[in-house]
Amino acid sequence: MDNHKELIFFPTWTAGRKGYAERMRQVFQDYLRQKDLLLTPQRMAILNHLLEADKHLSQEEIYHALKPRGIGKVTVFRTLKTLEQCHLVEEVLDPAGKPRYEIKMERPQHDHLICVECGGITEIQWPEIEKAQEKACKKLGFSIIFHRHEVFGRCSDCQRKQR
Ligand SMILES: [Zn+2]
Ligand SMILES: [Zn+2]
Incomplete structure (x- = not known):
């Protein structure tokens, strides 16, 4: 790794x-x-x-x-x-x-997939989510400075080890 x-x-x-x-x-x-x-x-x-x-x-x-x-x-x-x-x-x-x-x-703007077993971090780009987010914030009159999405779970390596 x-x-x-x-x-x-x-x-x-x-x-x-x-x-x-x-x-x-x-x-x-x-x-x-x-x-x-x-x-x-x-x-x-x-x-x-x-x-x-x-x-x-x-x-x-x-x-x-x-x-x-x-x-x-x-x-x-x-x-x-x-x-x-x-x-x-x-x-x-x-x-x-x-x-x-x-x-x-x-x-580039990216978010993180964080593995709770090994602590591994994978970067991911989600243009669709960015767009949805901008649209929803605009509706509320909210001006975004930055955002941070962190998704916690188990990476594919750790899932394999558990089996
Ligand atoms: Zn892992
Ligand atoms: Zn990163």
Whole structure:
């Protein structure tokens, strides 16, 4: 399950991957500069890890992956907060209510199917639901800023194991 790619990108994205990482680095650097902070190798390593993993990662997973490189828990925690503040990374809650982090920049609107057995997260796009939602909200005069659908259940792997 470890090499499984979880994140949905726009179809044109693969071609622009190199440029994508570069743009992300730029946004992060500009934001840090405003706060009088530097894009240190540690902060860069955390961002690169999120890009390479292509998954919804917990703070612990990031910490354990980068521990051999001398990156501490506090650095991981603070860097994730900063990445959230500059809208490069977003939080998703796992079945236990603990946050996982996903890359957010230039990605399509999607929802999450969350497995309560293994904690696996699958991204899904539902254009029909978006449309129905917009229509219903419009009727009520409600202006949507964002929405979040989280569907909890058992993934196909876990259902197979139970039998
Ligand atoms: Zn599962
Ligand atoms: Zn996601």
